[in-house]
Amino acid sequence: MKLSPRLAALSGAAAAGLIAAGTAAAVQAAPPSPVPDAAQARALAARSASALVASRPAYLHASADEAFVQKQVISSEGTQYVAYDRTYKGLPVTGGDFVLATDAGGNLKYASVAQQQAIGNLATTPKQTSAAAEKTARAQLKTVTAVEGTNLVVYTLGAKPALAWESTVRGTNADGPSRLTVDVDALTGEVLRTQEHVMRGTGTGAWNGPSPLTLNTTLSGSTYSMKDPSLTNLSCQDAATNTTFTGSDDVWGNGTATNKETGCVDALFGAQTEHKMLSAWLGRNGADGNGGYWPLRVGLNDQNAYYDGTQVQIGKNTAGGWIGSLDVVAHEIGHGIDDHTPGGISGSGTQEFVADTFGAATEWYANEPSTYDAPDFLVGEKINLVGSGPIRNMYNPSALGDPNCYSSSIPTTEVHAAAGPGNHWFYLLAMGSNPTNGQPTSTTCNGSTVTGLGIQKAIKIMYNAMLLKTTSSSYLKYRTWTLQAANNLYGSTGCTEFNTVKAAWDAVSVPAQTGDPTCSGTTTPPPTGSCSGQKLANPGFESGNVSWSATSGVITTDAGQAAHGGSWKAWLDGYGTTHTDTLSQSVAIPSGCRATLTFWLHIDTAESTTTTAYDKLTVKAGSTTLATYSNLNKATGYLQKSFDISSLAGTTVSISFSGVEDSSLQTSFVVDDTAVTLS
Incomplete structure (x- = not known):
């Protein structure tokens, strides 16, 4: 014995x-017993991820003084995405986030890690005062109306880890309203990074139909309001007063584009339609992942619309018509989805193309007749926002002066123009280079031919890539993440989707990366049972x-x-x-x-x-x-x-x-x- x-x-x-x-x-x-539903799968993923993180695997690049904070677990098509934030000696780490993707059994499928080097032994006593850092942050804006706070953080998105003061300031910049987070080196006073939270869109069709449109509104006593009864914070308001439109009956708007209440009909309908698309196509519960949204406010005195983390502002075209159409609203809420998936708002020139994919997907889900905001891959095609027609073209960005192909200059290009390669990639992924459904042909940058997967598969791949996103997002990272997303979604039954994602990125000149996954699936579904089950005896x-x-x-x-x-x-x-x-x-x-x-x-x-x-x-x-x-x-x-x-x-x-x-x-x-x- x-x-x-x-x-x-x-x-x-x-x-x-x-x-x-x-x-x-x-x-x-x-x-762990077999997992019958998403809630149990999420719980198992959370436990398994906790155990894995506790073992401090090398790919987390963790120093002794680092700790990890598990965030929301998101389920999508059988994969669980467990997001984490990181602290160092109790300080938040900007750039320390990561995502662990697991299968339904809690087994690790992929790790997406922003931080690529250990922090080591970093001093946490600043030489710059918080007041000095706040002054530097204020100087980044034209005018400042408020400072939301200044906190000490560890910044790991640069060449080496640094102690930093992080401030968020509100005001205006050269483009209009701004809500800007500024990281200032706490030793030297150098600006390490700025992150804009006001994600500006540019209008599209102003009207949806056919009428009457169905809206979910709220009745309180004898008064109706343009407030969704089941979705947190989703209402449509007058931007002049931030008050929700109300009335004695449940009939809204008069069909005139310059009327604010009519603008709210379009905006609320667009948001509620996108909510249905998110649920039906992606299994997501609302824009924030928890059934929540932000107030829609019609009345911005600008040829624009924007999301800033607290609201969606809807402006007007040069004829004074409010631009709350399907793809404007869905684009702006798309910024909110981006903001509320791991890693926050995408960077390095990717944020606008990310939001455009949600605008396109919502149009295709709604499938309105051609007299309204019909499904297409143009942005701004219905109302002449500034008198020059659509403002972005996804199948041929160069038709409107934006680049079709990726280059090393894209990350520093103006963000709307920088959307060109990403929009082109998404069109090729969804429709291909020579569609047979009446959509336009799309010339590739390498002369190749791409066969599309359809809009629903394309947005699923895009969304699942966003669930792997970290603060280090870029076009190069999105290539890797979308390839991994295709593997997570479809890799067990073949490589068609994976190969299409790869071909579409190649077709817009986004180069292969050393971290790109490979497809281990088969070209046709394997015989039942041959690639399933547990194979060890007496396990x-x-x-x-x-x-x-x-x-x-x-x-x-x-x-x-x-x-x-x-x-x-x-x-x-x-x-x-x-x-x-x-x-x-x-x-x-x-x-x-x-x-x-x-x-x-x-x-x-x-x-x-x-x-x-x-x-x-x-x-x-x-x-x-x-x-x-x-x-x-x-x-x-x-x-x-x-x-x-x-x-x-x-x-x-x-x-x-x-x-x-x-x-x-x-x-x-x-x-x-x-x-x-x-x-």
Whole structure:
């Protein structure tokens, strides 16, 4: 019996620690059950992500003084997106955010990380005062009406980490209203970054139809108001007073474009239509992800419209008509969606094309007749905003003076012009270069031919890429994220969507990146069951010492360590003398399948060092070392580990664990609830 020599190697304090670990493990002993719904999938993803983050994998570039704050988990088409913020010595880290994408079983599919270097040992005492930094922030605007606050942060979006003061100021700049976040180096006073929150659109069609349009409004007593009864904060107001339009009946507007109430009919209808599209096509609950929106305010005295994080302002065309049409409203709310997905508002010239995709998708979802705001890929085609027709063209941006193709100058180009390559990419992804549905042909930058996927698949891929977004967003990152989104959504059944995303980016000259994923799917759906299910035999060891090859005593019910689930587990080492234990099983991975190895691991040790790895566990798939753990990785309870082994598809591979212990002080490596899952 192995219990005695293992316990004999422990000191009294270490034995007490072992009992505590066993108790903690018993509390979470049941392995995760099949996940029947999105809520349980989100909960499982949150738990699995917490365990993974606690192990501080190398790709997080985490220093000792960094901590992580889990945010909302978003479900989309079977993938769970778990977003995190980061702190350093208690300070928020601007650029420290990341997203972990998991499958329904909580297994990691992809990690999107903004921070690319460890902060290390950074001093957190500023040399610049907050007042000096605030003065610098104010100087970035033409006029300032308010300062929302100034806080000390760690800034990691530059060449090296820096301590910074971060202020948000309101006022005006050369283009009009502004709400600007400014990061100022707390040592030198240099402006590190400015982030504009006023996302300005440019108008489109002013009227929707056919009439009468159906609006969801609110009745209170005998008074109706243009306030959605079920969506938080969604109302339409007079911008002059910020008051919601009300009336004694539920009939609104008079059909005249210069009438504010009519403008609100169009605006509220556009927002409510986009809400339906978000739900039906993307499974998203409202613009903010929680059923919430922002007030729509008609009356801006400008040929413009904008979103600023608190409201959507609707302006007018040169004829005085309010421009609350489908694609104007959906574009501005698209900025809000961008703002309320991981990483916040997209940067480096991508923000306007991101919002344009939501305007186009809402038009196509509504599918209005040609006399109204019919589905197309023009922005501003119905009302002559400034007397020159549409203001953006997605299938041929150069027709309106915007670039069709990406170049290194795009990130610093004026943001609306910089939308050209992204809009061109989205059109090619949705419609292709030579559509057969009556939409225009679109010339590619490399002379290639692209076959589109349809608007619904295109916006799904775009949205799922946004769920991988971090504060480091750019055209180059969106290429990688949309490729990964196509894999997450469709990779298990083939590579058509992935290849189309890639071809569309190539067609607008956005170059391949070293972080781009590859497609491991098949060109046609595999036979039922060939790329699905869990393939290890006796994965939780509950059948005893069968199906696995192991050294004596490894597969055990020994009470000295609790199982993660059931009674059996694999306990390697734990003797406190020179010893080696092994555990292995061969498994066939069919060609074309995605394969993920997962297992739960508890490490208990009597070693007190925090610097030397005396005892080690090596995990391999075939000859490939997946991970090495040691006494330095000790933890109370079990942590789940996950590895993508899809590169071994088409082979029979040995999954092996090898624990090596030195001559003194025990370390126990306890493995349970293993799986090789195919998809």
